[in-house]
Amino acid sequence: MKLFYSPPSPFARKVHASVIELGMMSEVELQATSVQPGKPNLDYAKAQNPLGKIPALETDTGETLYDSTIICEYLDSLSAGTKILPNSGIERYKVLTHHALAHGICEAAVIIRYETFLRPEAHQWDVWITDQWSKIDRALTWFNANTDQWQTTQADLAQITLGCALGYLDFRAADCGWRENHTALAEWFAPFEQRESFQSTLPTAPVS
Numbered sequence: 585m586k587l588f589y590s591p592p593s594p595f596a597r598k599v600h601a602s603v604i605e606l607g608m609m610s611e612v613e614l615q616a617t618s619v620q621p622g623k624p625n626l627d628y629a630k631a632q633n634p635l636g637k638i639p640a641l642e643t644d645t646g647e648t649l650y651d652s653t654i655i656c657e658y659l660d661s662l663s664a665g666t667k668i669l670p671n672s673g674i675e676r677y678k679v680l681t682h683h684a685l686a687h688g689i690c691e692a693a694v695i696i697r698y699e700t701f702l703r704p705e706a707h708q709w710d711v712w713i714t715d716q717w718s719k720i721d722r723a724l725t726w727f728n729a730n731t732d733q734w735q736t737t738q739a740d741l742a743q744i745t746l747g748c749a750l751g752y753l754d755f756r757a758a759d760c761g762w763r764e765n766h767t768a769l770a771e772w773f774a775p776f777e778q779r780e781s782f783q784s785t786l787p788t789a790p791v792s
Contacts, residue, residue, distance in 0.1 A: 586642040587655075588617040588632055591788040594690040594752040595652040596639040598745050602656045604781035605739050606663045612641075621702055653687065656741055668741045682734045682742035689723045689749035692716040697756050720753075721765075728766040735772060739779065747776050755787040 587603065589596035603612050619625050619638045629636040633650040640650040641658070649655050660669045670676040696716045699708055727734065727746060734742055750773050753762055763770035776782070 585611055585644055586613045586615050588615045588628065588638055588640040588642070590617055590619055590638050591785075592755070593619075593638055594694070594748040594787075595637075595687075597748045597751070597785050597787060598652050598687075598690075598741075599639045599641070599655050599659075600785045601744050601748065601781040602659060602668055602741065604784065605668055605744065605779075606659055606666050608659060608663065621698055653683070653741075660741070668739065668744065670740075678733075679740050679742045683745050685723050685726065686742055686746035686749050689720050690745070690752060692719045692723075693749065693752050693756065717760075720762075724762055724766045724769060728769040731768050731772065739776075739781070743776065744781070747773065747782055751777065751782065751787060 587596075587599060589600055591597075600614070603609055617625065617628055617638055619628065619636060624636055626636075628638075628640075632640040632642070632648050635650070637650065639652055639655060640648055641655045642648050643658075649658055657669065660667055669679055693716075696713055699713055699716075734746075736743070750762070750769070753760055
């Protein structure tokens with residue numbers, strides 16, 4: 585299989601970290617792919633994902649899957665050992681719901697990045713930026729207050745995605761101070777980010 589990804593993306597990191605947690609790195613070839621706003625990668629859009637978004641996964645049988653969540657579910661289905669999602673029942677949907685909340689943090693943080701980095705300051709929409717930060721704070725507050733609902737000894741998809749969200753905040757908004765008001769979350773993340781799956785997938789500047 586081949587994973588098309590970009591190192592700064594929290595969505596690509598979610599898949600990359602999941603591959604490692606599932607013990608499948610020997611089965612997945614990494615293909616760094618340049619996908620940046622305003623700089624369309626038309627070859628990639630034509631061959632892999634018409635939306636031009638990463639990540640995408642080319643399977644061993646030649647199909648291409650895109651959307652990070654779908655890719656993670658597919659990889660989990662292939663794993664005969666470690667799992668990042670419960671097989672069925674309400675426990676599966678609880679993990680997927682917590683994952684959706686963490687994924688939403690990633691989405692809001694990326695929107696802020698695009699608005700503040702790409703758009704000239706005079707044309708930035710402050711109300712829009714504030715709204716995204718409010719979403720992030722509400723989600724972080726929920727995770728901080730409900731650790732008993734989502735913390736488990738096994739790194740599941742929700743925790744992987746939450747870790748990617750927090751890592752992206754550290755990478756792109758290091759001065760946001762999320763740890764100050766979310767101490768329980770910070771205590772969880774300190775050892776979690778030391779996992780091999782996170783230390784080997786640290787976000788870096790985009791590929792050229």
